[in-house]
Amino acid sequence: IDITHEHSRVSATLPTGESVEVLLHGASVISWKDAAGQEKLWLSETAALDSSAPVRGGIPVVFPVFGTAPDHEATAKLPQHGFARNSRWEFLGRSTSEGSTSSVKLDFGLSSENLTDEIKALWPYKFGLIYSVSLDPETLSTTLVVTNDGDVAFDFQTLLHTYLRVSDISSVEVSGLEDSEYIDKLDNLATVKQSSAVTFSSETDRIYTPAKGPRHPVVVSDAGKPLFRIVRDNLDQVVVWNPWVDKAASTKDFSPKDGWKNMVCVEPGTVKGWQKLEAGDAFEAAQTISLA
Numbered sequence: 001i002d003i004t005h006e007h008s009r010v011s012a013t014l015p016t017g018e019s020v021e022v023l024l025h026g027a028s029v030i031s032w033k034d035a036a037g038q039e040k041l042w043l044s045e046t047a048a049l050d051s052s053a054p055v056r057g058g059i060p061v062v063f064p065v066f067g068t069a070p071d072h073e074a075t076a077k078l079p080q081h082g083f084a085r086n087s088r089w090e091f092l093g094r095s096t097s098e099g100s101t102s103s104v105k106l107d108f109g110l111s112s113e114n115l116t117d118e119i120k121a122l123w124p125y126k127f128g129l130i131y132s133v134s135l136d137p138e139t140l141s142t143t144l145v146v147t148n149d150g151d152v153a154f155d156f157q158t159l160l161h162t163y164l165r166v167s168d169i170s171s172v173e174v175s176g177l178e179d180s181e182y183i184d185k186l187d188n189l190a191t192v193k194q195s196s197a198v199t200f201s202s203e204t205d206r207i208y209t210p211a212k213g214p215r216h217p218v219v220v221s222d223a224g225k226p227l228f229r230i231v232r233d234n235l236d237q238v239v240v241w242n243p244w245v246d247k248a249a250s251t252k253d254f255s256p257k258d259g260w261k262n263m264v265c266v267e268p269g270t271v272k273g274w275q276k277l278e279a280g281d282a283f284e285a286a287q288t289i290s291l292a
């Protein structure tokens, strides 16, 4: 297994050809390629890869707040989607057993000590995050462990903001969410029940609470062909997002401007209410994305 760690990024390639690339900024996965070299994630051509902003595309890590939460005092002052995606993480190394030739696991860490003074002042809790990116020939999984290293409990939300690459959003279907309720962020947070597979014909921004549980896969298909199967561990929601024409046009770092046709965000998270983590406790959650 070939691993490089330079220019603030870590990449790994399996002997079978699959690869993954992670920026230390945000511990953002910016590339996942299959054995044929086909990219599986969408990354904006103008994504900031120089630490000046969160990465537009790939898999940004949302922590400790999803969106903004003006009514939740402890997180009210934080930037949209929190600080983890815009902080520099440490590479902790590769943690698979030596000699494994078919898979690799890369670990990244962020703790209160790594934060800028500005962010520390906005969110003063002592915490640790360990984010593991594991690549197998057919599967990418990302696991987040949150620890409370302080003396007081804190509340958080987290979400793995995965931008999946598709060839044509108008022929994409997301199944596995049938009979699930969702909150429509584009309709005053109305609660709606999904009756069939999710299809796309306009801007879409929904928080699903899948009825069938975390091990029931959410499947993304394009023109009837399954592309991705996503299962979750300890993450009760799935956000489904596509910005469509206008939102893509008004998003500065979104390019090409018709790039919304080639992406869909399917984002496992825990974002309804708050996870309360007592002093000394740990929380662990994961997504596993398999090529279908």
Ligand code: BG6
Binding pocket: 067, 080, 081, 161, 185, 205, 206, 239, 241, 267
């Ligand atoms: C999604 C949210 O998860 O992220 C959307 O549901 C939001 O409301 C989108 O627009 C992108 O957020 P950002 O901060 O990366 O532009």
